[in-house]
Structures are given as structure tokens and as C-alpha cells.
Amino acid sequence: MHPLKKNRPLRRIVLAGAAxxxxxxxxxxxxxHTSPTLAATGVTSPTESSSSAQPGGSGGSSGPAPGTRTxxxxxxxxxxxxxxxxxQxxxxIKDGRLTDVTAVDYPxxxxxxxxxxxxxLPQLRREALSAQSADIDMVSGATYTSTGYQQSLQSALDSAGI
Structure with a gap:
């Protein structure tokens, strides 16, 4: 006998409720699902510092000429x-080459x-140092982190003038 026969209404009710x-x-x-581009709306401004600046008030020697990458x-x-x-x-950057990449902030x-x-993060760092740019491969299983890393890396390279 078929389970949905008309002479067994209670069985139909139970099956319909379970479904x-x-x-x-x-x-x-x-x-x-949210795409990484929609989630990446909150961005702060980049900061830059230089360790080649001359300390002290000695005016006799000058640093590298503006525009040179030393x-x-x-x-x-x-x-x-x-x-x-x-x-983040x-x-x-040393002598115009990317020498170190550090993840300052990450999940x-x-x-x-x-x-x-x-x-x-170590894989992304190796990729960035070998590519010398933000054109790096994503890490499988860390897509969101890889996307954020790539975007922040590009921003840092832009502010460093590379």
C-alpha cells in the first residue's frame, strides 16, 4: 500500500511536517556569501617612515638626492x-628592492x-619577496587573508614609491 493513500491522513500530516x-x-x-571586495570597505591611510634620515643637526653632509632609491x-x-x-x-625597501614583508595585523x-x-603568512611573505611586487598567488584555504594581504601589500608598495 502506498504511504500517501487517502485513507491514512495522519501519515500524510507527519510526512509533510517532517519534510x-x-x-x-x-x-x-x-x-x-560575501565577496572579499564588499568586505574590504574599511581602509585606513598608509604611513611611511625612512631609516635613511640623517640624525642630529650636522648640516655638512646631505642625504641622497630626491627621487633616488637608495x-x-x-x-x-x-x-x-x-x-x-x-x-595590514x-x-x-633597501636600494629599490623589497627586502622584508611583515604582517602587522591579521585575523x-x-x-x-x-x-x-x-x-x-610565511607563504605570502615568500611569494611577495620573490615576485618583488603585490602580484602574488593566493594561499589555498586562506583566500580572505590572501586578498587582504595582497591589497595591503600593494598599498604599502605604492606609498613607498615602488
């Missing part, structure tokens, strides 16, 4: 808001963030 509850559970368990300087990129938290990068609120970033 409705199952559908609602599936619907409510879906997480909304000495060592650092620049901090914009803070990029990602879905999982802010990402600081770069060190680390929970153990999963810490686990992801413990392997993603």
Missing part, C-alpha cells in the same frame, strides 16, 4: 577589513584563524 522541518533546517544552515625605508600599507578580520602589511581571534595564518 517542512527538514527544509527549514537546511535553509537556516546555509551561510550567506637607503632603507619602511612603509605600512592600508588596513584591509576582510570577512574574518583586518589585514609593512614592507622594508587571530580563534584557534582556526591562528592555524590558517601560521602557514599562510
Amino acid at each position: 517542512t522541518v527538514s527544509g527549514m533546517v537546511l535553509l537556516l544552515s546555509l551561510k550567506p 637607503g632603507s625605508r619602511t612603509a605600512t600599507g592600508d588596513t584591509v577589513q576582510t570577512r574574518w578580520g583586518p589585514v 602589511v609593512r614592507v622594508t 587571530q581571534d580563534n584557534p582556526r584563524d591562528q592555524e590558517i595564518n601560521s602557514y599562510a
Whole structure:
């Protein structure tokens, strides 16, 4: 006998109720998707410092001519808001080459963030140093952090004049 026969209305009610509850559970368990570009709206301004500046008041010697790319300087990129938290990068430039990249701020609120970033940030740093630009590959499993890192890195390189 078929379960939805007309002579068994209680069975139909139970099956319809179970289907409705199952559908609602599936619907409510879906997480909304936000793209990284929409989440990256909160940005702060970059800061720049130079370690090639001459300390003291000695006016006898002058630093490098304006526009030349000698000495060592650092620049901090914009803070990029990602879905999982802010990402900010600081770069060190020496003689016109990218010599160091440091993640100043990154998501680390929970153990999963810490686990992801413990392997993603060193990979992103290596990529940036080998590419000498912000044109770097994303790290699988750390897409939001990679996107924020790339945007902040580009901002830092722009403010450093590279």
C-alpha cells in the first residue's frame, strides 16, 4: 500500500511536517556569501617612515638626492577589513628592492584563524619577496587573508614609491 493513500491522513500530516522541518533546517544552515571586495570597505591611510634620515643637526653632509632609491625605508600599507578580520602589511625597501614583508595585523581571534595564518603568512611573505611586487598567488584555504594581504601589500608598495 502506498504511504500517501487517502485513507491514512495522519501519515500524510507527519510526512509533510517532517519534510517542512527538514527544509527549514537546511535553509537556516546555509551561510550567506560575501565577496572579499564588499568586505574590504574599511581602509585606513598608509604611513611611511625612512631609516635613511640623517640624525642630529650636522648640516655638512646631505642625504641622497630626491627621487633616488637608495637607503632603507619602511612603509605600512592600508588596513584591509576582510570577512574574518583586518589585514595590514609593512614592507622594508633597501636600494629599490623589497627586502622584508611583515604582517602587522591579521585575523587571530580563534584557534582556526591562528592555524590558517601560521602557514599562510610565511607563504605570502615568500611569494611577495620573490615576485618583488603585490602580484602574488593566493594561499589555498586562506583566500580572505590572501586578498587582504595582497591589497595591503600593494598599498604599502605604492606609498613607498615602488
